[in-house]
Amino acid sequence: MSQGYDKQALGELHVLVDHVGPFKAGEYLFRAGDPFDAIAAVRAGMVKTFIIDSQGVEQVLGFSLPGEVIGLNAIHGARYPCNAVALDTVYLCRFSFPKMSVLAGRMPGLQARLFSLLSAEIGKVTTLAANHRADARLAAFLLDLSERYAQRGFSATRFNLTMTKLDIANYLRMAPETTSRVLRRLSDEQVIAVNQREIELLQPERLQTLAAAP
DSSP: OTTOOOHHHHHHHHTTEEEEEEEOTTOEEEOTTOBOOEEEEEEESOEEEEEEOTTSOEEEEEEEOTTOEEOGGGTTTSBOOSEEEESSSEEEEEEEHHHHHHHHTTOHHHHHHHHHHHHHHHHHHHHHHHOOSHHHHHHHHHHHHHHHHHHTTSOSSEEEOOSOHHHHHHHTTOOHHHHHHHHHHHHHTTSEEEETTEEEESOHHHHHHHHHOO
């Protein structure tokens, strides 16, 4: 509607949507190598994407929140290059990509939105990868979650870490012990408050400073 589409155009987009779920924690939404035929928006829950490298070791690629799209990185190779698994109860809106591609030819705003989503995903990975210090990477990660939750109407300062600390460490390419140590130090310094899996950002400006440190 923000692109100025009328009811007929929105109706054409709506018929492409297939509501699927629930997926329980631990269930796969797709696996690496599966044929690519659809992208999906997360309606509820959190999704982890990851690959298994040549040594058989899991490498976490990211975590998707409600309203975010998964499967965009499969467009080029026509097969999903990674695995996607539910971290809690997940519901999806699946969009047939072949049909969406045809529709995008008549709805330029739709094509632009897809490019915007791809660009945002690349930018997020680059930002986190640029932070080499452990505290900077973790601060950037918490601020990234804060911003994404806020964009979806949730609290920017209090949210749950649905993923495990091991997953966070894997994603940030840090040792699990380092992740726990940095979280503990931030808690001791009252930058954050930790209550099991709930995180409260007490000093967001301090996290901003840490994330920007060279």
